[in-house]
Amino acid sequence: MDIPHFAPTGGDYAPLHFPEYRTTIKRNPSNDLIMVPNRLGESTGPVFGDRDLGETDNDMTKVNGGEAIGQRIFVHGRVLGFDGKPVPHTLVEAWQANAAGRYRHKNDSWPAPLDPHFNGVARTLTDKDGHYHFWTVMPGNYPWGNHHNAWRPAHIHFSLYGRQFTERLVTQMYFPNDPLFFQDPIYNSVPKGARERMIAVFDYDETRENFALGYKFDIVLRGRNATPFE
Numbered sequence: 001m002d003i004p005h006f007a008p009t010g011g012d013y014a015p016l017h018f019p020e021y022r023t024t025i026k027r028n029p030s031n032d033l034i035m036v037p038n039r040l041g042e043s044t045g046p047v048f049g050d051r052d053l054g055e056t057d058n059d060m061t062k063v064n065g066g067e068a069i070g071q072r073i074f075v076h077g078r079v080l081g082f083d084g085k086p087v088p089h090t091l092v093e094a095w096q097a098n099a100a101g102r103y104r105h106k107n108d109s110w111p112a113p114l115d116p117h118f119n120g121v122a123r124t125l126t127d128k129d130g131h132y133h134f135w136t137v138m139p140g141n142y143p144w145g146n147h148h149n150a151w152r153p154a155h156i157h158f159s160l161y162g163r164q165f166t167e168r169l170v171t172q173m174y175f176p177n178d179p180l181f182f183q184d185p186i187y188n189s190v191p192k193g194a195r196e197r198m199i200a201v202f203d204y205d206e207t208r209e210n211f212a213l214g215y216k217f218d219i220v221l222r223g224r225n226a227t228p229f230e
Contacts, residue, residue, distance in 0.1 A: 013229050014189035021185035022146050038166060052091075058124035058134035060096075066117035070099025070137030072212035075200070078130040079160065081167065082222035086130025092219075093123040093159040094134060101140030101152075110142055135212065138175075146185060153178040153187060157230075160221065167221040171230050174199045175215070190228045197227050 016028040061068045079087045097103050097120065100112040104119050122134045139154045155172045162169065174187065176199055181187055187195060197220070206214030220226045
């Protein structure tokens with residue numbers, strides 16, 4: 001079997017070691033990486049189906065018998081492969097802070113309020129044309145201690161496997177014109193010219209009257225226009 005080899009896209013990804021982002025100092029290897037040939041295990045991937053998802057898995061706004069507090073938003077887009085073609089029936093997972101900027105996680109000790117009706121996690125499958133969508137609330141900003149007066153821009157985390165393990169992607173979606181871009185080392189570690197691929201577009205056509213604002217975020221798993229890996 002002829003297994004294709006995919007090399008990383010040069011210049012588009014954040015470096016593994018970025019001193020301004022303090023966590024990278026300890027969590028990344030100090031030696032040069034060794035490129036190994038792709039095996040069958042890297043060129044095939046996990047398979048998820050409709051039976052693996054619940055009816056409300058793509059709705060973060062309704063949890064534990066109530067509705068989340070915050071500005072409701074409708075996030076949608078397409079998942080594309082290295083060849084620009086849609087990736088159908090692939091799992092898209094998302095997680096985020098609540099409207100006050102707090103995660104429902106035991107290690108998040110910032111004293112912002114927890115929302116009993118918001119868990120901050122969603123997952124959905126793309127359709128046959130690579131489209132996905134989910135409902136949530138606008139995430140709040142939060143301090144994170146990386147540097148003096150450090151606050152994260154509003155963002156949503158994404159995790160995808162694509163069609164095979166070589167298309168594995170973990171990234172962040174930001175919102176247009178966030179005033180905190182200038183001091184965020186995670187955003188600024190991505191080379192100029194590729195950062196914009198992590199910013200969603202306000203979508204008035206998908207804004208739902210009297211209910212939710214619309215944002216479009218297309219995700220490219222590999223290739224020249226790939227969405228940067230966080």
